Amino acid sequence: MRVFTAVIAIAAGILVLGGYFLPALADVQTLLLNWAVILAGTAALVGIFNLVSVHSDKIRRQEKGSGYSILLLISLVVTFLFAMILRPDHEAMDIILNGVIIPIEAALMGLLTVSLLYAAIRLLRRRADFMSLVFLVTAALLILGSATLPFGNMPVLGTFIRPWITQVLALGGARGILIGVALGTLTTGLRVLFGADRPYGGN
Amino acid sequence: MNELIIILASAVLLFAITLWKRKSPANLREIPALTRLYRTLGLSIEDGTRLHISLGSGSLLDARGGSALAGLALLRHIAERTSTSDKPSVASAGDPTLGLLTQDTLQAGYQAAAVEELYVPTSGRVTGLSPFGYAAGAMNIMKNENVSANIVVGHFGSEAGLLAEASDRENMILIGASDELSGQSVLFANTQDALIGEELFAAGAYLGAGASHIASLTLQDIMRWFVILALLGGAAAKLIGVI
Secondary structure, eight states: OHHHHHHHHHHHHHHHHHHTTOGGGHHHHHHHHHHHHHHHHHHHHHHHHHHHHHHHHHHHTTOTTHHHHHHHHHHHHHHHHHHHHHOTTSHHHHHHIIIIIHHHHHHHHHHHHHHHHHHHHHHHHHOOSHHHHHHHHHHHHHHHHHOOBTTBSOTTIIIIIHHHIIIIIIHHHHHHHHHHHHHHHHHHHHHHHHTSSOOSSOO | OHHHHHHHHHHHHHHHHHHSOOSSOOOOOOOHHHHHHHHHHHHHHHHTOEEEEEEETOOTTSTTHHHHHHHHHHHHHHHHHHTTSSSOOEEEESSHHHHHHHHHHHHHHHHHTTOGGGOOGGGEEEOOSSHHHHHHHHHHHHHHTTEEEEEEEEEOOTTHHHHHHHHHHTTOEEEEEESSHHHHHHHHHHSSSOOOGGGGGGHHHHTTOOHHHHHHHHHHHHHHHHHHHHHHHHHHHHHTTOO
8 A cells, every 4th residue: 555655646746747847748737736736625624623623632631721722612613604604705704814813913923023032132142152143243233224214224334234234145145045945855855756755654 | 958957867866875885874964953853852752751843834735845845754753763752742734735744644653663553643733724823823732732842844934933932931942944044044043053954954864764865965965066066167157258
């Protein structure tokens, strides 16, 4: 069975990859990608069942934080029922999205600003080395250089140092990192294509 | 067509290097975060505490799938090693397809350790479908499930800061790697030893996941030299007016 799944996965991978280079395989590639999109949609449903199962277990075992699990399940069921009865494009569903989910995510983003500032302050205590110092000095220079002042950009810092750091040093470094990530992605993809890594069931 | 040549050459090289019998073990440079990860694995088994592996919200249907696959390879190894622990590892994902593969990978790890009966399907979870929703769900695991260390490997943006902050508040070890630049900078500021760039893809080789992982690292080094030579050659050619 494991060999069978591996053969199917490798064949599908090769056909999709081949579709980018060989026009004859383009139709097969589109078909396989469409199947993948349908499966991903089904996986979302399975993911929700998984979420319900995990939180139901927590409530049944009265684990720490199970109050949040009750809240989550009630919200999930109410939202699901509303969406089924009213249809997803109803105004009430927009209110749930724009009035609850988006503000909560925005609040988390706001919390992140504070926690990042706190992390930067503690960085030297956690790791007192040259690179931490470079990181902090660069961040401070960029924040100062981006500051909006009544008289315009901060002289030298805003007009010369900040653009030089972002356009030369940071851009060069970012490209280097992204090339490294791309090479890593390529080799990881090839390992999966060879069947050396099989994240689809089997050893 | 250039892309096809690069892919084919890489495939042939990876295949050849994987099959090549080394006379001595591969000499890997020390990466402090991965040394810490190796130590953390052993400690969690001894202490009877849990590891939480966060795989991020990278979808397998787009370019972010590479980091998700690297995270799954790491999870497979961790699952095998910690499957017999009193508190087996728990993994979270922010994408439904990745969530399914997380469960499958955990089960494969238990099978490899010959303790499949101990596998609990809810140890692989989808905690949210948006990056911040996912982070909020993962923070809940850190707080309430006797977790001693968080291994954050995959596609993370700035939401990694929330996971890092939660780890810090609970005095947990945090080992983090992301393929996203914003995620990397957040993790660099928040962890003792951060994994930068392609180091994310090296974890399997350092944890002894097999010859193919070592071969991957060798291939990455070879490709990197080609890229460096191409960049230098291009710059020199531009300088002398050839291109």
